[in-house]
Amino acid sequence: MESSGLLEAFLALRAALHRYLSLQGASPDEAEDILQEAGVKLAEKSLSSIENPRAYLYRMVHNLFVLHRRTASRRTRRDEAWAGVHSGDPPEMDETPSAEAGLIAREQLAILQSAISALPERTRTIFRRFRLEGVPQRQIAAELGISLSAVEKHLAKAYEAIAVRGRKIDGAAWSARHLMSKEGRHGQ
Amino acid sequence: MDSDIDLAMRREAIGWLVRLRDAEDADWLHFEQWLAQNPGHAAAYREIEDLDIDIGPLLDRVDFHGAANDDALAGRPGLIRRRWLVGGGALAAMVLAALAIVPQFLHDRYEVRSGNGETRIVLLEGGTRVTLNGNSRIILDRKDPRFAELTSGEALFEVRHDARRPFRVLVGRRVVEDAGTVFNLAYEGSSLRLAVAEGKVIYAPGAGQTELEAGEGLETSADGTTVVIGAVRKESVGGWRQGELTYQGEPLSTVAADLSRLLGVAVRVDPAIAARPYFGTIVLRRGDATQLQALMAALDVEAVSDGNGITMKPHGDGIP
Numbered sequence: 001m002e003s004s005g006l007l008e009a010f011l012a013l014r015a016a017l018h019r020y021l022s023l024q025g026a027s028p029d030e031a032e033d034i035l036q037e038a039g040v041k042l043a044e045k046s047l048s049s050i051e052n053p054r055a056y057l058y059r060m061v062h063n064l065f066v067l068h069r070r071t072a073s074r075r076t077r078r079d080e081a082w083a084g085v086h087s088g089d090p091p092e093m094d095e096t097p098s099a100e101a102g103l104i105a106r107e108q109l110a111i112l113q114s115a116i117s118a119l120p121e122r123t124r125t126i127f128r129r130f131r132l133e134g135v136p137q138r139q140i141a142a143e144l145g146i147s148l149s150a151v152e153k154h155l156a157k158a159y160e161a162i163a164v165r166g167r168k169i170d171g172a173a174w175s176a177r178h179l180m181s182k183e184g185r186h187g188q
Numbered sequence: 189m190d191s192d193i194d195l196a197m198r199r200e201a202i203g204w205l206v207r208l209r210d211a212e213d214a215d216w217l218h219f220e221q222w223l224a225q226n227p228g229h230a231a232a233y234r235e236i237e238d239l240d241i242d243i244g245p246l247l248d249r250v251d252f253h254g255a256a257n258d259d260a261l262a263g264r265p266g267l268i269r270r271r272w273l274v275g276g277g278a279l280a281a282m283v284l285a286a287l288a289i290v291p292q293f294l295h296d297r298y299e300v301r302s303g304n305g306e307t308r309i310v311l312l313e314g315g316t317r318v319t320l321n322g323n324s325r326i327i328l329d330r331k332d333p334r335f336a337e338l339t340s341g342e343a344l345f346e347v348r349h350d351a352r353r354p355f356r357v358l359v360g361r362r363v364v365e366d367a368g369t370v371f372n373l374a375y376e377g378s379s380l381r382l383a384v385a386e387g388k389v390i391y392a393p394g395a396g397q398t399e400l401e402a403g404e405g406l407e408t409s410a411d412g413t414t415v416v417i418g419a420v421r422k423e424s425v426g427g428w429r430q431g432e433l434t435y436q437g438e439p440l441s442t443v444a445a446d447l448s449r450l451l452g453v454a455v456r457v458d459p460a461i462a463a464r465p466y467f468g469t470i471v472l473r474r475g476d477a478t479q480l481q482a483l484m485a486a487l488d489v490e491a492v493s494d495g496n497g498i499t500m501k502p503h504g505d506g507i508p
Contacts, residue, residue, distance in 0.1 A: 023222065024234075025231075050237075052211075052212045052213045053213070055211050055215065057209075058216040113250050114248050116250055124252055137206075152206050157205055159240070160199065160202060
């Protein structure tokens with residue numbers, strides 16, 4: 001498929017991508033902006049052949065959406081901790097001095113370290129290959145001589161442990177954030 | 189508050205986060221379906237995706253080689269299953285102590301069984317009504333109408349409360365005591381599920397007992413050492429009597445056990461998908477196994493029949 005092929009695929013899937021963005025919580029305007037942006041990027045790109053055009057386009061649009069969402073929320077929730085230390089606070093109270101932010105980052109690192117250290121060695125290795133080194137899961141499976149679904153299970157276990165540990169900083173903040181995000185997109 | 193639903197959703201969201209990184213076209217379609225299934229799914233996914241992005245800058249400072257730091261937090265992540273941990277070994281020990289209260293006049297005991305796909309109603313002195321789901325067994329006592337032992341399967345208990353003589357149900361080695369109550373008990377492969385529709389129930393009465401109000405439920409691990417409490421829909425408790433099964437993220441293994449009792453055929457689930465949570469309500473005609481095939485599509489699984497029932501399996505190769 002030529003680059004024009006990908007653009008054609010994009011046009012054919014435009015409505016589907018719009019629906020996808022709405023499901024992710026994007027407003028109609030936001031979805032439209034993201035699709036415009038994607039269209040421009042695709043027109044500029046010269047891609048020879050794409051095996052899974054839908055996956056490529058969904059990923060592209062999804063990443064743009066995440067960028068939008070996180071930029072918008074950063075405006076209101078500056079220096080937000082990975083475990084959502086301050087996300088339960090109203091925006092006006094979210095004024096973390098930078099020295100304190102450094103402290104929080106260190107604390108987060110310690111928590112993340114303890115979550116990862118507590119993992120079985122194989123799970124730890126697989127998570128490192130996947131998340132830090134960006135190795136495709138198929139390749140990890142082949143290297144270790146295990147099935148793809150086994151790799152998925154190890155990764156799920158690692159994320160589960162990190163998510164559980166993340167809550168230990170401040171479980172209430174996690175819940176509050178979850179509730180907020182359920183009610184709609186936060187941060188205006 | 190965090191609920192077991194949130195945690196089940198988080199588990200699914202993690203599955204998607206992992207799968208989508210090396211995804212093919214079909215994965216995104218399935219992901220989109222998942223988002224559409226429940227409005228909470230997008231929030232759950234965002235939560236875990238944010239976490240994944242936020243740990244990024246920290247990861248290259250993490251030591252991946254060291255052995256486990258023996259800090260107080262390490263080593264027990266597996267214990268937290270769905271919501272919060274009520275008790276560990278201490279609770280199990282207490283439950284054993286509670287066994288002593290069970291009367292020992294075994295010759296007064298009799299068993300009531302229900303066949304495949306049928307229900308039976310037993311009325312006991314003192315205004316208690318026990319409805320037995322299919323393929324279930326309960327032991328009752330002629331001399332003690334305030335006692336029952338559920339040895340397998342599922343039953344709904346509608347109890348007229350008497351503070352002086354609480355109604356007690358023995359399940360495995362555990363005791364469940366009414367405090368003015370309608371409650372449902374399922375006992376499968378030595379794990380116990382309890383759901384309270386009305387009033388209050390006491391699980392493992394005694395010091396450190398667990399009290400459940402209407403709208404709460406509890407599930408134990410097979411060895412009884414892990415007890416997880418969660419919310420249930422009051423109106424749905426005992427819904428199986430009308431052929432109605434409601435799920436809010438219960439694993440497919442639970443759905444399979446419920447279907448077995450309701451339809452009277454063995455329904456098993458492939459271990460690969462046994463933990464997959466299911467959301468939704470299933471309405472079936474009791475004892476009519478011909479409904480299974482259509483149902484499998486709704487559950488998004490494939491049914492493989494063998495001589496003796498069916499097994500739910502993932503679609504095709506399922507995973508990319």
